[in-house]
Amino acid sequence: MSEKKVVRFIITRQESPEANSYEETFEVPYRPNMNVISALMEIRRNPVNVDGKKTTPINWDMNCLEEVCGACSMVINGKPQQSCSALVDKLEQPIRLEPMRTFPVIRDLQVDRKRMFDSLKKVKAWIPVDGTYDLGPGPRMPEKKRQWAYELSKCMTCGVCLEACPNVNSKSNFIGPAPLSQVRLFNAHPTGEMNKAERLEAIMGDGGLANCGNSQNCVQSCPKGIPLTTSIAALNRDTAIQSFRNFFGSDQG
Ligand code: SF4
Numbered sequence: 001m002s003e004k005k006v007v008r009f010i011i012t013r014q015e016s017p018e019a020n021s022y023e024e025t026f027e028v029p030y031r032p033n034m035n036v037i038s039a040l041m042e043i044r045r046n047p048v049n050v051d052g053k054k055t056t057p058i059n060w061d062m063n064c065l066e067e068v069c070g071a072c073s074m075v076i077n078g079k080p081q082q083s084c085s086a087l088v089d090k091l092e093q094p095i096r097l098e099p100m101r102t103f104p105v106i107r108d109l110q111v112d113r114k115r116m117f118d119s120l121k122k123v124k125a126w127i128p129v130d131g132t133y134d135l136g137p138g139p140r141m142p143e144k145k146r147q148w149a150y151e152l153s154k155c156m157t158c159g160v161c162l163e164a165c166p167n168v169n170s171k172s173n174f175i176g177p178a179p180l181s182q183v184r185l186f187n188a189h190p191t192g193e194m195n196k197a198e199r200l201e202a203i204m205g206d207g208g209l210a211n212c213g214n215s216q217n218c219v220q221s222c223p224k225g226i227p228l229t230t231s232i233a234a235l236n237r238d239t240a241i242q243s244f245r246n247f248f249g250s251d252q253g
C-alpha cells in the first residue's frame, strides 16, 4: 500500500504577547491545490503535533479568503505574504509559518496591526463628507486618473510592506510605505485635495517621509503591485513645495 502523502509545517507558537515563542511541527494530509489556510484549518480540527501530542489550536487572523482584506498575512518560508493565497504546491517543505514581527504578536500567528490604522488616522486617509445634507455628486475624476487612483486604492493594509521595510520596527515610529502611498491617493482626489496641506504636514514630521531609507524592499514585496517607491518620490516633491509654501506664508494646498 502506498504511503499517504503529507505536508509538514513548522509553526512558531506564542501563547500570549508576553510569552516566549517556540516551534511546533505538524503534518497534515496533502490535498491538491490546498492553501496554507486550509492546512491551518486542518490542524485546528485536530490539534495533534508530529509527536502525537495533543496541543492547543493555532491562532491566526483571516476574513475574505481571497487576498482582499490583508488579515491573514504572516511570514511563510521567510517571506511575508497572505496565507489564503499561498499555495502549498508552490512552497518548499517543510513549510515554516511565523508571525510578522513588525507588529506585536497577540497569539501564535495573529498580530496587532494597530500601528498601521493609527497611521492612516494620522494622515487623514479618507475623503471628508459633511453628512448633514445631500451634497450631490462630487466633482468627476478623469477616467485616466481614476484608473491610476484605483491602483493605489488596492492597498489592503496587510502590513507586508512594513514587515519588509528595515526602517519599520518596534524602535522606530516610521509610519511606513503603505500609509505614505495613501497620502498620495487622497491628495489626488478632487475633494480629498482640501486636506492636502494637512496630510503633507503630517508626513513632514518625525516618523514621516524622512525616515524612509530607500531600501526599495516595500515595492518588491507588495502583493497588490502598488508603486510605493514612486509614491514616496512624488511625496518628496510635494512636501518640498509645501515647505516653501509654509515658509512664504501661502496657505494654498
Ligand atoms: S501597500 Fe501593499 S504591501 Fe503595503 S499594506 Fe498595502 S497592500 Fe499590503
Ligand code: FES
Binding pocket: 061, 062, 063, 064, 065, 066, 067, 068, 069, 070, 071, 072, 073, 082, 083, 084, 085
Ligand atoms: S483572508 Fe483576506 S487576504 Fe487572506
